[in-house]
Amino acid sequence: MQVHILNQLKISLDKDDDLGKILKSKDFYFQKAQDALIKFQELPLSKDEESFLFNHKKDYQKLRYEFETNSKYKEVGNLIFEIISYCDYHARDKDKLNQYDDNRTLAKAYVRMHSWVEHLISFKLDKQSISSVSVDNAIRYLLDPINNFTILSENHRKQICKVLQKPYDPTKFNEYLVDYFNAIDIPVKHPYNKNWSSHCFVIK
Known part of the structure; x- marks a missing residue:
C-alpha cells in the first residue's frame, strides 16, 4: 500500500x-484557518463577555443574533463563524466567510452549526471542556x-x-x-x- x-x-x-x-x-x-483560530484564541474578552458566552453557548439563535447585531460581540462572532467555514464543508455562509478562492475545508464534518459554536466557545473559555470529538480533532489539527x-x-x-x-x-x-x-x-x-x-x- x-x-x-x-x-x-x-x-x-x-x-x-x-x-x-x-x-x-x-x-x-x-494557514488562514490556523491564523483565525489563533486570533480567536488570543482575543481578549471582558468578564462580562466571557460570562455571556458561557451562559449562552448552547443557545445558538441567541448567540447568532448578538453576533450579527451587537457590536460588542461582532468580532468574536465573526471569528467563530470564519473558523467553522474552514473546518466544515457544510458550514453556514462558507462562501462568504471562507477567505480562500476555492473555499477549501478540512472535511465534511457533519457537525451542526450550534455544536461548532458551542464547542469553539468552550475551547476559548476552557480548553479542557470540548466534548465533541470532531471539533476537538479539527482544533488539534489546526494548532499542530x-x-x-x-x-x-x-x-x-x-x-x-x-x-x-x-x-x-x-x-x-x-x-x-x-x-x-x-x-x-x-x-x-x-x-x-x-x-x-x-x-x-x-x-x-
Missing part, C-alpha cells in the same frame, strides 16, 4: 492536479498539523485503523498514521501539508 501511495503522489506531481499543487505549495494549505490529521470523525478513524490492521485507540491514532507515513518519502514542500496530502490515500 505504501508503494501505491508514493506512486500516486508522483502522478499528482506530474499532472499538477489539486493534490500536486498542495505538495508543491510553499505555504501551509490551511504535523502531529494531527484532518480525519475528524471517530467512526472514520476506526475504519482507517481496520485498513492499517491496528486496534483502535483514540490516544494512539495520530501516532499510528504519523509512523506509517514517515516510512514514505512524501515529496512535500511545506511540512505542515504532509499529513493533509497523505490522509487522502488512507481513505481510498
